[in-house]
Amino acid sequence: MNARTTEEITSVLRTAVQAATWAPSVHNTQPWSFGVDGDEIALRADSDRKLRAGDPSGRELLISCGAALTNVRLALRVLGHEPRVRVLPDPDRPALLATVRPGAAVAADENTRLLHAEIERRRTHRAGFTELPVPEPLIEALVAEAGGEGARLTPVRSEPAIRVLSAITCAAQDVQSQDRPLSLEVIGWARPPGSPRKDGVPAEAYPRAPRQTHPHFAQRDYAHGRPWGSDADQSFSASTGVVAVLTTEGDTRQDWIAAGQALQRVLLHASAYGLSAAFHTQALEMFHLREFLRQELCSQEYPQMIMRLGITFDDSRGVRRPVTEVLEER
The missing domain is CATH 3.40.109.10 (NADH Oxidase)
Known part of the structure; x- marks a missing residue:
């Protein structure tokens, strides 16, 4: 050259x-x-x-x-x-x-x-969504994006299965909130209002008083009793959105990297059509709960991400x- x-x-x-x-x-x-x-x-x-x-x-x-x-x-x-x-x-x-x-x-x-x-x-969303429906062809396109990277994105259609995912997410959040080392770790990545830091979760990136979705999917407690957060959630409904699970056949380091590649393609395609994603990883951070989901809801595949997809008008800055x-x- x-x-x-x-x-x-x-x-x-x-x-x-x-x-x-x-x-x-x-x-x-x-x-x-x-x-x-x-x-x-x-x-x-x-x-x-x-x-x-x-x-x-x-x-x-x-x-x-x-x-x-x-x-x-x-x-x-x-x-x-x-x-x-x-x-x-x-x-x-x-x-x-x-x-x-x-x-x-x-x-x-x-x-x-x-x-x-x-x-x-693209932005991560940490609240409810509007009631606007997500078109089925768009969901199919997101499934195809994940498949192209060797992962599987499964929209959860069954109401009982959605309730199970909701309940297990809330249970994991409740348990983790009592775990002092884990709570301190989450707090350590929460940024106060006006923070100049360029990493972690800014106070403007989650709702001050989140409205519960139905069924409810617990969010991380970044504020931890402090009066932080945004009031933007009040403009959204309590819609859960489309619940989906990203899985892989294996659970090796290579599978985790592949899951990340698939996840990003899904998120970028969603963003291009006005969809945002809210992530719920609490249950996946507890081995026995993740194994339960693998065996009972994921057809023996390994769950790598639980997410909700929906329409917002979020203009927050990353x-x-x-x-x-x-x-x-x-």
């Missing part, structure tokens, strides 16, 4: 890393770091941002990083390069989750451009660390 080509490739890779930083992550921990060496991006897990109490196996961390990997792939395609991805390329370096190189020239298709445009617009904090260049 000549000097000009090297500069162009470096710019492409930095742009792809910038896109990656907008991926969703548990408690907005942003548990990733990136290295750029020549024409290669290295995606690494940042163990300092791992939830020791809530995610000891690192499952949610790897799902978060998988979502970031999807953003890298989309950005490279939009910039005209087919991404060449190796997942878990070195068994002796467990923190190295993937490497990505720009490959052959490619013209991004319409769906790739659609998803890429939503990377910075917070992300700058690229300079997560990128090491050689």
